[in-house]
Amino acid sequence: MTEQLKEIGMRLSNLRGIAELTPETFSEKTGITVQDLKDYEKGDKDFSFSFLYNAARVLGVDVIDLMSGDSPHLSGWCLVRKGEGYSIDRRASYKYRHLAFTFRDKKAEPFEVTVEPAEQAPALHAHDGQEFNRLISGRMKFFISNMEYVLEPGDSVYFNASIPHAMQALDNAPAEFLAVVMG
Numbered sequence: 001m002t003e004q005l006k007e008i009g010m011r012l013s014n015l016r017g018i019a020e021l022t023p024e025t026f027s028e029k030t031g032i033t034v035q036d037l038k039d040y041e042k043g044d045k046d047f048s049f050s051f052l053y054n055a056a057r058v059l060g061v062d063v064i065d066l067m068s069g070d071s072p073h074l075s076g077w078c079l080v081r082k083g084e085g086y087s088i089d090r091r092a093s094y095k096y097r098h099l100a101f102t103f104r105d106k107k108a109e110p111f112e113v114t115v116e117p118a119e120q121a122p123a124l125h126a127h128d129g130q131e132f133n134r135l136i137s138g139r140m141k142f143f144i145s146n147m148e149y150v151l152e153p154g155d156s157v158y159f160n161a162s163i164p165h166a167m168q169a170l171d172n173a174p175a176e177f178l179a180v181v182m183g
Helices: 003-018 023-030 034-042 049-059 063-068
Strands: 086-091 094-098 109-115 130-137 140-144 147-151 156-160 165-169 175-182
Touching: 003 034, 003 049, 003 063, 023 034, 023 049, 049 063, 049 109, 049 175, 063 086, 063 094, 109 165, 140 156, 165 175
Parallel strands: none
Antiparallel strands: 086 094, 094 109, 109 175, 130 156, 130 175, 140 147, 140 165
């Protein structure tokens, strides 16, 4: 896993300790297994956005605190200029920019996501909550359950994120989309 996942895992473990929550109690409150928590805290497992959202809620911090280790000055608004945002490095073929990283008490997590072209079909992932994606540029294949859809710029999809899903850039070019994840 990436160095960023290990850092997030260490922050998660430290904040859980500060909150005096046992692995069992924390796992129950966030809806995961104790083994998943151990894997997250070691940086051996990739985090779902819904887990990070739930963990932040239980710990009384903002999601960006878990992801970055910085406590930005949170406010009632967040302006992000084109090409900016908090960069998140989760998977090699996906690049994320968090678009509301200084907004306090978010009900959703908006991201600008770039999917790099890859020859083989991506592994499907699932997480709690719901997700809305709108393709901005490029073309991509959207996989959900056993279905596949080709998305063109302007197309959007809203789905139950607990259904396994993934995206694949087409035409040997990156695809960029807006993703809004709701816990």
